[in-house]
Amino acid sequence: MIRITRVAPLAFGLVALLGVGCRRQKPETQPAPAIDADSAARADAAARERARQDSIANAQRAEADRLSAERAAAEQRLADARAALTAAIYFDYDRADITDEGKATLDAKLPLMSANAGLRVRVSGHTDARGSDEYNLALGQRRAAATKRYLVLQGVDANRIEVISYGEERPAAAGDDDSSYSQNRRAEFEILSGGENLQLPQQ
């Protein structure tokens, strides 16, 4: 995908230049009346040299493309890892227990937590806007704590996880409808430290 998009404009540009050059020369230059051996040889050598240079350039370009694709893939794997680490989990109304879907999301964080012993995260609990603002702060705390408890039960050191509640104060979705409510009943993850040189787990 990346290779195609990078090379394609260059190729189109070359074709366009050549095309323009040909059209301009036609009316002015007459065909050579006699064969000049020397000039033919020189032209031949020049063409060979051009082909050689082109093939070097092509090889260099291919190598650069390969490297950048590799870098992109590595970056993508890191981004995916970071996304898995910080993926939010969602809760049912007025509940703080971890759903099966939430468990799967949390399980995906476990290999990364064990591959990066220095990694510390903060779990923030959130609620939808319904009900008591104060009770929602407590409910958010309970959601964050339940999330931490699950991770600790799976072997993550408790000291690596901080919990905080924001109650209904920091909604992810602004609306007053069921879809917004369900996006807001969540626990979010933030990397506190050890996220700079994230190690990917061995496959």
Added chain:
Amino acid sequence: MSFSSPRRGLAMTLTAASLVAFLARPSVAAAQDTTSRNEGVSLRLGYDPYTKPGVLVTPIGGAAGDSIRAIVQRDLDFGDRVTVLPAGGEVVTSGAARVNYALLAKIGAAAVVQSTIVPGGLRVVLHDVGGKRVLQRRQFTLPASRDTPAWRLAVHDVADEVEGWITGTRGVAATRILYVRDAKVRIVDSDGENDRPVTTTGSALSPTWHPNGRTIAYSVFGDRGTQVMTRDLNSPTARRITEAGAALNITPTFSPDGAMLVYSHGEEEGSDLFATTLTGGLGRRVTVGRGTDNVSPSFSPDGRRVAFTSGRSGHPEVYITDVDGTNAELLTDFDFGDQSYRSNPDWSPDGRMIAFQSQVSGQGFQVMTINLRDRSVKQHTSEGSNEDPSWAPDARHLVLTSTRSTVRQLYVLDTESGRVRQLTRGGGARSAAWSPPLVRSASASATTAARRDARP
């Protein structure tokens, strides 16, 4: 509520009008207002039971006269115990001798408030139209600089005192309300004036009043936990009461004697109520929620019990516990399988009622009261979603948040008549707490003052 004759009769023996209000029944033999005069206890005037007496506030001469009259009229109106008559004061000229009581009675006035600006204050005379006499006189001190918060508070105190002379129950205009807008604690006068910030930094929630009317507590939340703070309204310095750390410390409330602070503390096993002194520390556990949430405490006026919100039954309900943690009981009844939601209790200053919010099918949340004597529940609101009630010192008015005008604002509800007025405007407001009386002009000293000031 309007005071009936039988209620006045009891007032003489009990001398506490608030007690009378719920103990007295119409079956008590009717006592006439003449009796009140003879007993020398009640200075109220006579009017029909269950009606709001008509009150005429006469124009006041002088530069501040119009403002004072407008404030007093509005306060009496907001008090919901009297009907402020719109007529001008031409029927009263000057001095009690020339008051045309017959004409005043004809226009429906039961009382006339006649005020004169004097050096350093305001002299107020209350006429009892039915009795054709001067019922009360008193000179009030007003601050020199007009239209300042202190000056307005002093004028509100005049209105509260006059309301007490007329109805036997002091008004609550000389009070203020703490609330939260844009995560800052703000304060507003009971009539919606002088709306101004108290905190300017941090994200604040749940402000509450110390019974002294000067100190407040609230919680501040951040990325490293939520802490309970106290501060004096006259000082910019806040003091942290709870220990720093990634814990949740929310919904502070002061005990009625002002010595104790009860708040909700949560770490990783739910949240429970704790009691501490004002010097701080984690304090003593009050509730044992076993991993559930226990928040929003509110003291009974005698300081012995605490109402609070708990999720111990699986969803939020209002409970009451003794302050030592014993005798916890469910207050708001629910049917088995009922998943609705009741929270934010506020114990009325007379001890009779607890206001709370309840989820109502198809109506969001609504404000209700539960009578502690017979556990009868009354729904007071239905327009928009209405939440987080806080009692006025008169145990009659509630300030609450409502979405009736789309944006969440504070409204004042009269629980007797159902009348509602909007208190705040602008951005969304919430977390209201009504102050105790902020001016303590005792009725006893008023009587003395009236005698001293009385002139033939």
